[in-house]
């Protein structure tokens with residue numbers, strides 16, 4: 433990389449970059465953040481200021497932490513040897529990573545590569561559409577998704593998006609996507625009922641029957657909803673979802689783009705709930721952001737549906753993702769997985785996750801603004817409310833002020849952002865899987881101070 437002049441680079445950012453999820457007007461009078469270095473849990477900005485990153489690169493991605501030379505070396509070595517070939521041919525790391533991945537996913541056996549979470553989910557939707565076309569004259573083509581879930585940024589993944597504000601102004605959407613209610617006990621009228629999980633799951637059956645079971649191909653769900661407010665499914669929820677899927681011949685598609693690769697303390701979020709999905713998608717933590725890679729994994733049964741005589745010109749999965757053939761992605765993913773195993777990071781997630789949850793409960797005891805804390809492993813959220821009794825959410829400016837105050841203190845935390853008009857009120861924490869109790873203390877202390885400053 434060429435040496436750069438600090439002022440020039442910032443002005444070049446202002447003149448040429450169009451940042452994600454950013455209103456640029458305020459940047460006319462302030463400078464954008466430019467991140468230049470990262471090591472372990474910490475990143476440094478262009479002015480030399482260091483931050484503790486409690487959100488793994490902003491969006492649950494850098495699971496094994498920054499500055500991993502062994503991943504960089506694995507990618508470099510692979511790129512020098514063989515950087516790319518379209519994935520109609522195999523390459524060594526993609527084959528080896530597929531095998532290692534499948535060892536962690538009993539019941540699943542086929543691995544399809546692409547390069548973003550949105551794209552991995554689109555593959556899942558395309559499989560459903562094509563299967564319907566091949567077997568049912570296109571009838572069993574609908575995809576059910578859930579309120580508050582997010583599956584990507586393309587028009588079709590937004591068609592499967594349960595976050596109203598994210599969808600605003602980008603329609604019209606792809607037909608054949610149908611919503612079911614969320615399963616957030618804290619915000620459900622019957623959320624205190626011990627049977628709430630089963631009742632919430634039965635909404636799936638209600639909608640399948642309303643739509644006609646012969647038209648419903650799959651249901652796509654996040655195991656634990658991420659950007660929709662860190663929603664851990666209530667007891668009995670996924671078991672009931674699985675039963676309903678089997679009853680009506682509906683494929684279960686689990687979106688593990690955030691939960692996958694250890695974030696929740698198991699390799700995959702769905703593995704907490706004993707379900708057997710037909711399709712699993714993953715992206716962010718697969719290579720911890722060291723290379724762009726996403727994966728759609730399926731059962732052998734689903735794969736077999738696409739086997740046909742070559743004279744049948746249409747009945748194979750006629751899909752390609754150019755960058756699904758990049759060999760650097762699976763090379764990074766192999767090394768990323770080796771690190772998680774060698775450093776026992778799943779154990780660390782479970783232990784540090786329990787500590788983080790305890791510390792957040794202390795915050796809840798201290799600050800009436802914290803209405804609910806929830807999560808699994810190193811994936812937690814704090815729902816901020818105006819009033820504990822009514823559970824009325826705070827305005828998003830309050831959550832934004834807490835995030836900004838933490839940043840001023842040198843700690844990066846996240847929040848539900850431009851997802852809903854009324855529920856942009858959840859603080860989100862997802863530190864790297866390597867974090868220590870000291871890191872957690874620093875994160876919680878920053879939030880404690882920020883919440884205290886609000887009430888002054």
Ligand SMILES: Cc1ncc(COP(=O)(O)O)c(C=O)c1O
Pocket residue numbers: 491547548549550551553582583584585654658659687688689690715716
């Ligand atoms: C659950 C979930 N699925 C899919 C996606 C989309 O992934 P990408 O941004 O890589 O397309 C995201 C992104 O945040 C996500 O949180």
